[in-house]
Amino acid sequence: MRSPWLFVPPPLLFIGSFVAGVTFSRVVPLPVGPASARPVAQALGIALIAVAGALILSSIALFIYRRTTIVPHSTRARALVAAGPFRFTRNPMYLGLSIAYLGGTLLTNVAWPLALFALPLWVMNARVIPHEEETLSRIFGDNYRAYLQQVRRWI
Numbered sequence: 001m002r003s004p005w006l007f008v009p010p011p012l013l014f015i016g017s018f019v020a021g022v023t024f025s026r027v028v029p030l031p032v033g034p035a036s037a038r039p040v041a042q043a044l045g046i047a048l049i050a051v052a053g054a055l056i057l058s059s060i061a062l063f064i065y066r067r068t069t070i071v072p073h074s075t076r077a078r079a080l081v082a083a084g085p086f087r088f089t090r091n092p093m094y095l096g097l098s099i100a101y102l103g104g105t106l107l108t109n110v111a112w113p114l115a116l117f118a119l120p121l122w123v124m125n126a127r128v129i130p131h132e133e134e135t136l137s138r139i140f141g142d143n144y145r146a147y148l149q150q151v152r153r154w155i
Contacts, residue, residue, distance in 0.1 A: 005127040013120045014097045018104055021113030030111040041106045048103030056096035058084055080140045082147055090133075090151050094124050129153060 005013075033041055059081075063070045066079040070093070085092035098121065105113045136144045 003127040003131065005123045006131055008123075010094060010120070010124065010128065011097060013123055014101050017116045017120050018101055018113045021105075021116045022108060022110050025110040025112045028112075031109045032105060032111045032114075033109065038109055041109060045103040045105070045107030048106065049100050052096040052098075052100035052103060055085055055092050055099065059086070059092045059096070062086070077136060077139050080136070080143055080147065082151070087151065089155050090147070090153050091124075091129060094129070095154055125153075 060070060062081050062084050066081050068079040068081065069076045071077075085095075089095050098117075101113065101117060101120070105111070105117075133144075133148065137148075140147075
């Protein structure tokens, strides 16, 4: 049976978790760090979001270039992308979402999203990615299984 988590687009999972954390902080404020560190934290947060954006956009560009879908559990996948950031991580878009999440936490100086960060990570690791790997293994066979052996799931 397919997990209901497969029907939630990963960006919405990360955004929902982050927004829930920020909302909870309005009831129980909990800053990431002291006010004196805020300018450094904001600069680091912006840098992390920029890195995440570059990682996600370059990954999407590769999928467009190879004329395949960015929905890996779709049976419409027509090409195995193993170039660019996919040489270092099998999931650069999910890694980018995670980096952006952490950057947003620093940028907003709200710690509660960190408490909820485990939820999207667990869903991705336990439900979404295994399903995607199974589907891609069926579509691309030995080529994908060799890729699994060469490149880590995250980093």
